[in-house]
Amino acid sequence: MQVTISTLAAALAAGLIASLTAASVQAKPHAPVEIAGTVQARQATLKIAFDSAAQQVNVRVYGVDGLTVIGTRSPVIGATFAAGQVMTLIVNYTPGAGTSNLAVQVDGQFDGKRRSRISTFSVQGGRAAGAGAPDSTAPTMSVDGRGRRIAILPAQTR
Template sequence: MQVKISTLAAALAVGLITSFTAAAVQAKPQAPVEIVGTVRAQQATLKIAFESAAQQVNVRVYGVDGLTVIGTESPVIGGTFAAGQVMTLLVNYKPGAGTSNLAVQVDGQFDGKRRSTISSFTVQDGQATRSSADSSTAPAISVDGRGRRIAILPAQTK
């Protein structure tokens, strides 16, 4: 009888571990949109590309760590967008001291399901954060005609 109980306990433990592992790997589905932007001293240009048709779309922009959005924080309420459509937003803001962030949230009905996506853009004293200490060699971040983020690198000098 002792063997049957321990075998049952082991089977239950393996089942629980498997179910916990599956739950940890499975993430909440994101809204099928791509959010890219260019951050300047007090204004950001954001491009939101819809990869599938969407209804009842809400777009919210807000500041984190001291950044304050100037104007409306909800530029789109209840919007409808076709697959492939790209929306451009100009967001004015006052950066916080040091490092702050501009966050963008898009939620809506995509393929009959409510989904949401959030992107954040880091601002350092009013400028986009540089990954290199030497700003002359740091890439300039821009957006191409299809709304994809690209890095423009300076030419190498000898």
Template structure:
């Protein structure tokens, strides 16, 4: 039970650190639309999923130090191997690290989540990647929330705040 609480707490901290990073906007003189995007760690994360295991590859597009990589499951997926396969490592630009993750999938569709945290050119950055495992159950396929369109034509899904799924 303590491991579960620790996993949930570390997941929330990772999501909070990603959610609290500043957004980047296109320059006023750019010809493209002014889009916003989260500033994240300059890494590319790939996972080759198999039956109860994944081979994860992380490519660094900038030098990094004090890198910590956490893996955990969502929607019932349970990671059976080390939850932190990389801790306190340094990488050069263009470096690649790989590791295997053993897991037990959850019912229906669950997710393997890989979170990369570290110092990239002196700035703390995070990147979170999620990989779907399995096929959605009939319950998971049911739509939750209402879809509305804002003044600018953007579709927004309104989700219940109290945990109700209806």
């Protein structure tokens, strides 16, 4: 009886793995760009790396949850980039109360197909008026080379 249950479990597991693999292959492809950035109190430095050549590229920045972008919300319209090219953007904003987000959308023609990628960066809002100096122990939010969000904490002083 154990052999039958083990065989059944193995067959189910193989079927589950096959269905997960098929689902990931059928997912909508995103633009082959890496979006990384460093977020500070009122400014973000974004680096957009193009993994393949792109034409008709548009870059848009949006504020979410109370964040307001200062200046143009479309800093790039209809541009062309070579594979391996990296673009740096400085985005100024006013943070919302509490935690808000800066969203970055890159879309364009990659390998003859229109594709898009969106990344968001969390921003800790400003203090209420008269609340004192900024918190020097607050983390700086950033994104590593693989697109994972990381918090950079200041060193402790004694």
